[in-house]
Amino acid sequence: METSEKYETVFLDRDGVINKHLKNDYVKCWDEFEFLPGVLDALSILAKYFKHIFIVTNQRGVCKGLMTEDTLKDIHSKMQTEIENCGGRIDQIYYCTDLSNESQNRKPNSGMAFQAKNDFPNIEFQNSIMIGDSLSDMEFGNRLGMKTVFINKENESESLINFALSLIK
Numbered sequence: 001m002e003t004s005e006k007y008e009t010v011f012l013d014r015d016g017v018i019n020k021h022l023k024n025d026y027v028k029c030w031d032e033f034e035f036l037p038g039v040l041d042a043l044s045i046l047a048k049y050f051k052h053i054f055i056v057t058n059q060r061g062v063c064k065g066l067m068t069e070d071t072l073k074d075i076h077s078k079m080q081t082e083i084e085n086c087g088g089r090i091d092q093i094y095y096c097t098d099l100s101n102e103s104q105n106r107k108p109n110s111g112m113a114f115q116a117k118n119d120f121p122n123i124e125f126q127n128s129i130m131i132g133d134s135l136s137d138m139e140f141g142n143r144l145g146m147k148t149v150f151i152n153k154e155n156e157s158e159s160l161i162n163f164a165l166s167l168i169k
């Protein structure tokens, strides 16, 4: 994939892409957060190839009262420390705690992408890749004209590390 020439920005879903997705549950504290195999190596590769690396994540567990927003921020802070210790980086994390599917910020709606555009005005969605493990993530990317990459935990060839390795081939 000649991704490095064309694409400058990558948007990553969190649960199921960075960390293990808990079935019918939320990651409610750092102890429940588990990086998926190869992800820390993958992020250190992505850090060399992309100008901007963002996470866009729906976290409705906050508005369901299952964790506080401060706890979510604590999880993200510890996650970022580990990523940086392994040579990777996340430039910004956007999260949506809203319950309603009508929320403009809740994927597949585009709000979090426009928050990123507001913070980093030089990003272009057509030069961006959205990587996720759900159809909602693919829809989010498609609506914005991004390239989309699907992560599937059942299939090693559809993992973040496999995508990262495809960049350095």
Ligand SMILES: [Mg+2]
Binding pocket: 013, 014, 015, 016, 017, 021, 132, 133, 134
């Ligand atoms: Mg996910």
